Amino acid sequence: MKTLIRHAQVVFPTRCERANVLVENGKIAAIDAAEHTRADETIDAQGLHLIPGVIDDQVHFREPGLTHKEDLFTASRACAKGGVTSFLEMPNTKPTTTSVAALHEKLALAATKSVVNYGFYIGATSTNVDELKQAKRTPGIKIFIGSSTGDLLVDEQAALERIFAETTLPICAHCEDETTVRANAAKFDSSTSVADHSRVRTNEAALIATRRAIDLAVRHKHRFHVLHVSTAAELPLIREARPYITAEACPHHWLFSTDDYERLGTLVQMNPSIKSPEDAKAVWQGLLDGSLQVIATDHAPHTLEEKAKPYPQSPSGLPAVENSLALLLDQASRGECTIEQIVSWMCDAPARVWDIASKGRIEAGYDADLVLVDMHKTDTIRNENQLTKCGWSPWHGKQITGWPVRTFVGGVEVFRDGKVRDEVRGSEIAFDHTRGGYWA
Numbered sequence: 001m002k003t004l005i006r007h008a009q010v011v012f013p014t015r016c017e018r019a020n021v022l023v024e025n026g027k028i029a030a031i032d033a034a035e036h037t038r039a040d041e042t043i044d045a046q047g048l049h050l051i052p053g054v055i056d057d058q059v060h061f062r063e064p065g066l067t068h069k070e071d072l073f074t075a076s077r078a079c080a081k082g083g084v085t086s087f088l089e090m091p092n093t094k095p096t097t098t099s100v101a102a103l104h105e106k107l108a109l110a111a112t113k114s115v116v117n118y119g120f121y122i123g124a125t126s127t128n129v130d131e132l133k134q135a136k137r138t139p140g141i142k143i144f145i146g147s148s149t150g151d152l153l154v155d156e157q158a159a160l161e162r163i164f165a166e167t168t169l170p171i172c173a174h175c176e177d178e179t180t181v182r183a184n185a186a187k188f189d190s191s192t193s194v195a196d197h198s199r200v201r202t203n204e205a206a207l208i209a210t211r212r213a214i215d216l217a218v219r220h221k222h223r224f225h226v227l228h229v230s231t232a233a234e235l236p237l238i239r240e241a242r243p244y245i246t247a248e249a250c251p252h253h254w255l256f257s258t259d260d261y262e263r264l265g266t267l268v269q270m271n272p273s274i275k276s277p278e279d280a281k282a283v284w285q286g287l288l289d290g291s292l293q294v295i296a297t298d299h300a301p302h303t304l305e306e307k308a309k310p311y312p313q314s315p316s317g318l319p320a321v322e323n324s325l326a327l328l329l330d331q332a333s334r335g336e337c338t339i340e341q342i343v344s345w346m347c348d349a350p351a352r353v354w355d356i357a358s359k360g361r362i363e364a365g366y367d368a369d370l371v372l373v374d375m376h377k378t379d380t381i382r383n384e385n386q387l388t389k390c391g392w393s394p395w396h397g398k399q400i401t402g403w404p405v406r407t408f409v410g411g412v413e414v415f416r417d418g419k420v421r422d423e424v425r426g427s428e429i430a431f432d433h434t435r436g437g438y439w440a
């Protein structure tokens with residue numbers, strides 16, 4: 001099967017130029033194809049930009065065990081709509097993904113349900129180092145240094161030292177110091193104000209845990225990725241720790257701040273918590289100056305009924321995977337960033353951080369995971385139009401300029417004109433951990 005995409009503005013990590021892209025058998029065959037190259041399908045992309053498919057390296061798709069909130073089918077449909085062609089999912093499902101067997105079970109399940117490409121982290125516990133050493137078909141190891149329960153909470157120094165010393169896979173972590181969070185929670189144990197969530201999960205809690213994790217990574221010379229950076233204070237630590245450290249930001253940590261609790265309440269209750277307006281500005285600046293390399297969503301859906309529970313019974317997390325690219329395109333439309341930067345943050349960088357083979361760029365020989373975006377299309381995010389199973393967005397009512405309009409996974413069109421082709425199936429993501437990561 002040959003598809004010729006003509007007249008598109010093709011976006012590379014550092015430039016944008018008009019080109020004709022030929023797709024053949026799921027791969028990018030050429031990016032300078034002749035105007036009249038013979039193909040089974042020809043797409044006139046005049047006026048549109050062609051970007052690589054977004055790779056979201058931090059999502060919670062809730063299957064198995066919590067599928068009333070989301071599942072691999074509904075979440076992957078939301079991905080397709082949002083221009084996300086590959087996702088990496090976290091291990092805090094029920095049961096948790098803390099063994100090679102559980103990892104393989106998830107991969108087999110996704111093969112039957114996901115309309116986009118998929119990968120799954122293996123979760124660290126205080127006692128499963130041998131499982132972590134045996135895992136192969138995974139981007140890496142996820143550690144919850146705070147903000148979890150049961151086996152997935154790894155807070156003992158000896159266990160952390162062993163994980164960093166004895167394993168070889170890249171590691172990422174949720175960094176909030178558990179001791180600090182618990183002490184703060186005790187101070188606000190009678191509070192019902194969600195604004196106190198940011199007084200419990202403070203800047204200090206994030207900074208202590210991030211400093212601790214970076215120290216482990218540097219001493220053990222182990223590749224480490226800081227998830228969802230939320231404070232200005234973490235940025236200097238991250239910059240100073242290269243080349244062992246990469247880091248990412250989530251849209252809610254620069255588009256929302258503590259000023260938004262009054263308007264949105266528990267809808268913006270997150271772990272790590274949203275922080276001050278000054279921190280939000282610093283996180284965005286960290287992306288612009290290269291301190292942070294990746295944008296991910298931390299897509300963590302809950303039902304509106306769950307979110308409506310009084311604080312602190314209300315759960316932390318929000319859905320974002322189907323709107324993240326549009327939110328960034330909207331910022332580009334207002335001159336706050338460029339589309340080349342978006343492609344670097346959301347496509348190229350996550351592929352490099354996690355050693356994803358043949359994805360993240362528009363380049364001959366790479367997988368044809370592609371998205372056509374209309375930088376001039378204006379539409380409004382509305383709860384009733386969300387494909388995520390939870391059926392809501394914290395950006396409900398926000399008008400956006402710049403939208404994905406067609407999505408291709410392995411050269412196969414999976415989304416167009418507001419509709420997902422439910423029969424399409426993505427593929428297991430291949431990882432080549434000999435590549436050496438982002439700074440290689």
